[in-house]
Structures are given as C-alpha cells and as structure tokens.
Amino acid sequence: MNRDLTTAQAAGLISCHSCHLLCQRTQRSADKICPRCGAALHDRKPNSIARTWALVLAAFIFYIPANVLPITTVISLGKAQSDTIMSGVIYFIHSGMWPIALVIFLASVFIPLLKLLILIFLLISVQRKSTWRQQDRTRLYRITEIIGRWSMVDIFVVTILVALVHLGGLATIHAGPGAVFFGAVVVITMFAAMSFDPRLIWDTEEAIYE
Amino acid sequence: MDSFIACHECDVIHRIKPLPAREAAHCIRCGAVLYRHKPNSLERTLAFAFAGLILFILANSFPFLGLKIGSQVRETTLITGIYELYVQGMQLIAILVLLTTVLVPFTQMLCLLYILLPLKFHRLPKELPRVFRFVNRVGPWGMMEVFMIGILVSLVKLAGMAKIIPGISLFSFLALIFVLAAMIVSLDSHLVWHIWGENQ
Numbered sequence: 273m274n275r276d277l278t279t280a281q282a283a284g285l286i287s288c289h290s291c292h293l294l295c296q297r298t299q300r301s302a303d304k305i306c307p308r309c310g311a312a313l314h315d316r317k318p319n320s321i322a323r324t325w326a327l328v329l330a331a332f333i334f335y336i337p338a339n340v341l342p343i344t345t346v347i348s349l350g351k352a353q354s355d356t357i358m359s360g361v362i363y364f365i366h367s368g369m370w371p372i373a374l375v376i377f378l379a380s381v382f383i384p385l386l387k388l389l390i391l392i393f394l395l396i397s398v399q400r401k402s403t404w405r406q407q408d409r410t411r412l413y414r415i416t417e418i419i420g421r422w423s424m425v426d427i428f429v430v431t432i433l434v435a436l437v438h439l440g441g442l443a444t445i446h447a448g449p450g451a452v453f454f455g456a457v458v459v460i461t462m463f464a465a466m467s468f469d470p471r472l473i474w475d476t477e478e479a480i481y482e
Numbered sequence: 483m484d485s486f487i488a489c490h491e492c493d494v495i496h497r498i499k500p501l502p503a504r505e506a507a508h509c510i511r512c513g514a515v516l517y518r519h520k521p522n523s524l525e526r527t528l529a530f531a532f533a534g535l536i537l538f539i540l541a542n543s544f545p546f547l548g549l550k551i552g553s554q555v556r557e558t559t560l561i562t563g564i565y566e567l568y569v570q571g572m573q574l575i576a577i578l579v580l581l582t583t584v585l586v587p588f589t590q591m592l593c594l595l596y597i598l599l600p601l602k603f604h605r606l607p608k609e610l611p612r613v614f615r616f617v618n619r620v621g622p623w624g625m626m627e628v629f630m631i632g633i634l635v636s637l638v639k640l641a642g643m644a645k646i647i648p649g650i651s652l653f654s655f656l657a658l659i660f661v662l663a664a665m666i667v668s669l670d671s672h673l674v675w676h677i678w679g680e681n682q
Contacts, residue, residue: 277511278495280488285495287488290615291675294486294495308679309611372638375631410491410512424582424625428632429639431579434570435563436549436640438556443643447572455578462622474492474512 279474286313317469321395327464328391334456335384341450344430348443356450357381357426379425380454387416387461391468401476413470420465423458427451489514523670524602530665531594537661538588541654547633548647549640557649560584586624587662593617594669601677610678618671627659 280287285294290311297315304313317323342354355363357380364373390412397409430447437445488495489509501507501519509516520526545557558566560583568576593613600607607613633655640646 279493280495281493283495285488287490287493289490290618291611291679292487292490292672293675293679294488308682309615309675311611311615367642369638372635375635379631406492407512410514414491414514421622421625421628422631424628425632425635427575427579428583428625428629429635431563431567431575432547432558432632432636433639434572435558435566436547436556436636437643438566442551442554446570447567447575451572452574455575459578466622470491470512471493474494 279471281315281475286315288313289317316471316475317467320467320469320472321399323467324391324395324464327460327467328388328395331384331388331457331460331464334453334460335388338450338453338457339381341453342448343426343450343454344433345446345448346437346443347446354448357454376426376429379422383419383423384457384461387420387465390416391461391464394468394473398472403476406473409473410470413465413468413473417465420458420462423461424455427455427458487516489516517672518670520668520670520673523668523673524598526668527594527665527670528598528602530661530668531591531598534587534591534658534661534665535595537654537658538591541651541658542584544651544654545649546651546655547636547649549643550645550647551643555647557647559651582623582625583629586620587626587658590617590621590624590662591665594665597674601674606678606681610674614671614674614678621666624662626655626662630655630659 280294284297286297287294288306288309288311291306291309293306293308295306295313305311306313339357342356343360345352345354347353357376361373361377361381364370364376394409394413397404430451433445434447437443485498486495487498489512491514492509492512494509494511496507496509496516498517499507501517503521504519506518507516508514542560545559548555548557550556564576564580564584567579594617597607597610597614597617633652637646
C-alpha cells in the first residue's frame with residue numbers, strides 16, 4: 273500500500289465523528305469535545321470490538337426463538353394455525369408464489385444471518401491484525417450497514433396483517449412471540465454494525481509502516 | 483483544519499478540493515465516499531422536506547389498505563395498525579413500528595426544516611449542533627421504504643383471501659418514499675457544519 277498516506281491518528285489528529293472536523297489530540301480532558309459541533313471526540317469508536325461481539329452474540333441468541341416461535345397465529349372459524357418465518361416461506365413456495373417466498377427468505381432468514389457472520393468474520397480478522405484484502409473487507413462492512421434495515425419487512429407485514437384481518441368470528445390474525453424476538457434481532461444487529469469501527473481494519477497498516 | 487478531511491472508514495487524511503458538478507470524492511485507500519458536490523443543497527433539501535411533510539400528513543390521515551370479505555369492509559391507517567398491535571400485547575413491536583415509520587421520518591423532516599430554513603435566510607437557528615447531530619443519529623432508523631415492501635408482501639399474502647381495496651394514502655406513501663430519499667440525498671451536511679463553523 274502507498275507509503276505517502278497519513279492517517280489522522282498518526283498525525284495526532286482526531287476526526288470528529290459527527291461533523292468530520294479534524295481536531296488536535298491533546299491530553300486535557302476539556303479538549304475531548306469537538307470545538308465546532310460539541311460532539312465527544314474519540315480516536316476510534318469506544319470499545320468497538322467488545323461491544324460488537326456482545327451485540328453479535330445477543331443477536332445470535334435471539335435469532336433462535338425468532339425462527340422457532342410463531343410470528344403469526346391465524347384464528348379462522350375457531351381453528352388456530354401458527355406460522356413461523358420458515359413455514360411462511362414454505363407455504364409460499366407450495367402455493368407457487370416463489371418471488372414472495374424469496375423476498376421473505378432473503379429479508380428474514382438470510383440477511384440477518386449473513387450480517388452476523390460477516391461481523392464475526394470482520395471481528396476475528398481485526399483481532400488477528402490481518403492485512404488480507406482490507407479494501408474488500410471495508411466493502412463488506414459497508415454492505416452489512418446498508419442491508420440490515422431490510423430485515424424489518426416481516427415486522428411490517430405482521431403489523432399490516434394484524435390490522436387488516438380482523439373479521440369477527442371469520443378470521444383474525446394475532447402477532448406471535450417470535451415477532452418480538454425477530455424485532456430484537458433486527459435492532460440488535462443494526463446496533464452491532466454501528467458499533468463496529470471499520471478503521472480498525474486498517475489500523476494494522478500503520479503498525480507495519482511506522 | 484477545515485481544508486482537510488479524514489476518511490471515516492480508514493482514517494486517511496485528504497485535502498478537500500472543489501469538485502466538478504455532481505461528482506463525488508472517494509478515499510484513495512478504501513474507496514469510501516468522502517464528500518459529494520451537491521448543487522443548491524439548502525434549497526433542494528428544504529423543498530423536499532416541505533413536500534415530504536405534506537405527503538406525510540396525507541399518508542397518515544387516510545387508510546392505505548382495505549379488505550373486503552362478503553359485505554364486510556375493513557380499512558386501516560398506519561396508526562390504527564400500530565394501535566391494534568399494542569392492544570394485542572405486542573407493545574415492543576408496536577413501539578418499534580411507530581418509531582421507524584412515523585416518529586423518525588416526521589422528526590427528521592421537522593428538524594431539517596428547523597435548521598435549513600433559517601440558514602437559507604442567513605440566520606443561525608438556536609442549538610443547531612445539537613439538533614443536527616440528533617437528526618444524523620436517528621436517520622438510519624427511518625424505514626419508510628422497507629415499509630413499502632411490507633405493504634407489497636401483505637398484498638400478495640391477502641390476495642387469495644379477500645378482495646383488496648387500495649386506499650387513498652397508498653399513493654402518498656409511495657410518493658413519500660421517493661421524496662424522503664431525495665431529501666436525504668440532497669442534504670449536504672458538510673455545508674451545514676461549514677456555515678456553522680464560519681459563523682461562530
């Protein structure tokens with residue numbers, strides 16, 4: 273990699289995470305606030321690795337009940353039928369609506385899992401101070417940040433179904449406990465992606481050139 | 483140090499240079515977007531925020547979807563749907579949906595109006611840094627566009643069960659998504675901070 277590159281950290285500067293002003297790094301604690309926008313200054317996101325690990329593990333734990341417990345229960349003519357995320361996907365495949373099956377599978381099963389696996393991979397590679405394909409790993413991080421929100425689709429579908437299908441004795445739909453866990457997975461993985469600091473991927477570089 | 487910027491993804495320092503129209507500056511090491519040239523950022527963002535506010539009020543005042551089985555018709559607005567979840571004991575989910583589809587987009591538009599309208603007329607709004615930091619922090623939690631996909635999936639799910647009546651506000655929702663996206667794209671936060679820095 274290019275030797276002329278200087279990072280803010282190596283130059284004794286801190287980039288404000290809020291307004292991107294480059295500030296001098298000093299020892300006095302009064303100066304740990306950005307002079308322009310007043311945000312707290314950090315060299316790197318505080319405790320990035322520990323926080324991200326904790327959130328990733330929490331999300332993994334919640335991922336299990338989210339997929340095992342029903343997210344909706346349809347009560348039709350006195351009969352109750354519960355659906356998990358996967359059984360909903362299978363139902364759509366059987367009824368020939370595979371594009372919808374694909375959307376739900378991608379948004380609710382594949383993306384959360386992919387996101388967690390990518391974060392684990394990034395965490396481990398950062399902890400091992402790997403210099404392997406740093407640009408691609410930064411790109412992977414960018415992807416996890418963008419795709420996470422799309423997992424919320426199923427939560428919104430449940431909201432709409434619950435609101436609409438409310439036909440007295442004929443049929444009603446209730447949200448199941450799986451929905452709560454699933455919502456938790458989406459929120460926690462979003463926090464996990466936010467707490468990871470991609471600059472850590474590159475911090476190994478300075479160690480080599482300094 | 484206003485003429486330099488550090489890449490927020492790999493920390494390399496770059497000198498800020500003026501860009502040709504509508505181009506973006508990328509980090510030479512990791513390729514992240516450093517900043518973009520956004521023409522008439524203040525005016526455009528303001529226009530989209532106003533349009534968004536009107537669409538938002540429309541979208542939440544009328545039902546977006548109706549269901550007809552036999553002679554029974556049931557319509558729902560976003561708020562009644564959320565209320566229904568809350569009553570069923572799904573308070574956490576109800577709050578999550580309320581935040582991501584109603585409160586966050588709404589406060590985002592209001593706060594941007596609060597900041598940009600005075601800036602447009604060369605005044606500084608009170609507490610600008612705090613309000614602007616707040617907007618940037620809640621931004622990722624606004625999920626209108628994901629909600630739209632949710633509507634589409636529900637449509638297909640219900641299509642076999644009953645007759646679906648698209649509500650008046652469905653179209654305002656659709657327009658709102660594009661307007662919100664345009665609002666966020668046209669906002670130049672470097673410009674806002676720069677103006678604030680110059681006037682201190």
